[in-house]
Amino acid sequence: MSCVVAVVGATGVVGREMLRTLEHRRFPATEVRALASARSVGSRVPFRGGELEVKLACAEAFDGVDIALFSAGAAASRELAPLAALRGAVVIDNSSAWRADPACPLVVPEVNMDAAKDRPKGIIANPNCSTIQMVVALGPLHAAARLKHIVVSTYQAASGKGHAAMDELITQTRELASGAEPTANVFPGSLAGNLLMDWKSGSLPDWSEEELKMVHETRKILGDASIGVTPTTVRVPVVTGHSEAVHAQFHRPMTASEARDLLRRAPGVRLFDEPYAPGRHPQPREAAGTDEVYVGRVRDDLAVPGALNLWIVADNLRKGAALNAVQIAERLVGG
Ligand SMILES: NC(=O)c1ccc[n+]([C@@H]2O[C@H](COP(=O)([O-])OP(=O)(O)OC[C@H]3O[C@@H](n4cnc5c(N)ncnc54)[C@H](OP(=O)(O)O)[C@@H]3O)[C@@H](O)[C@H]2O)c1
CATH class of the missing domain: 3.40.50.720 (NAD(P)-binding Rossmann-like Domain)
Structure with missing residues (x-):
């Protein structure tokens, strides 16, 4: 055929x-x-x-x-x-x-x-790259305990803005290393040695377009308009691989242990299933060029009973x- x-x-x-x-x-x-x-x-x-x-x-x-x-x-x-x-x-x-x-x-x-x-x-x-990796990880938890509220901070790579942005980060990094002031044509300033919030403003004046995409797209994909989503989107000096720090609250309490059991079996997810140790967590350099959504640092929240914290990393050009x-x-x- x-x-x-x-x-x-x-x-x-x-x-x-x-x-x-x-x-x-x-x-x-x-x-x-x-x-x-x-x-x-x-x-x-x-x-x-x-x-x-x-x-x-x-x-x-x-x-x-x-x-x-x-x-x-x-x-x-x-x-x-x-x-x-x-x-x-x-x-x-x-x-x-x-x-x-x-x-x-x-x-x-x-x-x-x-x-x-x-x-x-x-x-x-x-969907938007940052939303895709988040819902691949949160989807199975939502199916089990229904998400009530997500607070997410993103650490988004330069390649999320296209090839010209990737090239500009590499040039800026060389300029910075040689003591020159980085030139900025694609980004609104230097991303090298820096963090930027470089998205257009959204339909609400205090929010970026990227942040509002995460709100609306998460609700549409998960089929639940009542889910609260509070994002802060940040561009970081990484060429490829978006990372996200996520705090998730549910309608029924979810423990880190239950979440790990669900994530171990979740399609498309690779779980970093080990206690905290320096450098042992999903990293954008390792995720770049691979297909999975990496989830680690799954923790019971210390202040909100039944809520979780997770660290989610994926290649924005591939799964994203x-x-x-x-x-x-x-x-x-x-x-
Ligand atoms: N980068 C990511 O991580 C990512 C993730 C999710 C979604 N996206 C979305 O994917 C799209 C492309 O992003 P990108 O990062 O690949 O950007 P990019 O590297 O700048 O590439 C843009 C592509 O679009 C083509 N193009 C532009 N205007 C066109 C037109 N009028 N007709 C036909 N082709 C046209 C360009 O062709 P020419 O060579 O002819 O200019 C080029 O092939 C965007 O909508 C972006 O939001 C990107």
Whole structure:
């Protein structure tokens, strides 16, 4: 059976990871099309030991496409995803364009794959990277004891902002090491040797767009609008791998021991199941280039009985973006 896949944004950091993921997981595509903007037409991206020539992402490029994996930003997605869907493709979109749309399911396969069945617009949204890793870890705990309130602080890598941001962190780090003042074009200042809150402001004036995404997307994926979510999102000088410190309260008390039992069996999770020791915890450098969501530092809260604290780390380009999208595609193709 033929299965034609288009990767829109194939020259970007997530698009390239999508191509690698399709290849490594031996996704049964009979044809893969690499699409991007006019800027990259004619360039080449590596795939299956060879190269794909990048073509223009336009309506005709989706003729005959079964699955369109989008990672080209919200503006391109708003314009092109409906055109791809109109031509019969199932769109799996990595941008924020469709996540809040009630007619577009927001899917993390380990948590709510069933939601993908109902897709009246032919578009399935891939959640924000920081939300994906959090719900992979909290989903099984929610199923057991119902989450009441989550307080989360993120430590987000530069690659979460795309390839230009990754390059800028590397340049800034060299500049700082040589005693020069780091130059900032992508970030609103130096990320090297520093922490930034660099997201756009959200619809509430005191909150960043990233923080509000974590609130709304967590509720939508877990199917419970009553869950309280209090995020603070922070960019850290790490190239790849987002980390999160999470405090979770439940409707019925949950112990760290019960949580560890659940997390040991949770799909997509690797549990660091040992007492505290310096340096023995999930780390972004170790998570980078791997598929799992790493969970460690699972602790009973000292002040709130029945509440937990966890440390959650994952590769933002893989489980936070490309892998999650390809896993959705695999489940669609597998029936
Ligand atoms: N980075 C992450 O960790 C992450 C995680 C989750 C979701 N996402 C989302 O994934 C998307 C891509 O992010 P990224 O980090 O890969 O960014 P990136 O490295 O800057 O790449 C952007 C890609 O989008 C393409 N593009 C831009 N405008 C386009 C247009 N009008 N038509 C077709 N292609 C267009 C670019 O093509 P050209 O080469 O032609 O410019 C490039 O391939 C964003 O929506 C982002 O929010 C990223």
